Amino acid sequence: xxxxxxxxxxxxxxxxxxxxxxxxxxxxxxxxxxxxxxxxxxxxxxxxxxxxxxxxxxxxxxxxxxxxxxxxxxxxxxxxxxxxxxxxxxx
Numbered sequence: 001x002x003x004x005x006x007x008x009x010x011x012x013x014x015x016x017x018x019x020x021x022x023x024x025x026x027x028x029x030x031x032x033x034x035x036x037x038x039x040x041x042x043x044x045x046x047x048x049x050x051x052x053x054x055x056x057x058x059x060x061x062x063x064x065x066x067x068x069x070x071x072x073x074x075x076x077x078x079x080x081x082x083x084x085x086x087x088x089x090x091x
């Protein structure tokens with residue numbers, strides 16, 4: 001069953017983060033994910049949130065384990081606290 005993943009983090013360099021996400025995006029499809037979008041908070045443009053649909057929580061976890069460290073290095077988010085929420089469709 002697919003899940004909606006919401007990840008939120010406050011970054012110092014939004015352009016660097018956005019470029020890293022664009023670079024990582026093609027790998028996402030190979031791992032079972034689809035980007036819905038990248039957003040910033042109205043009251044703090046350095047707070048960004050990603051919304052992604054994944055085939056399952058396990059697919060998202062596998063992608064994170066495989067690419068997470070490399071993404072964080074590229075995006076400038078090493079050592080930052082991410083808030084992650086996994087949403088299931090209410091049927």
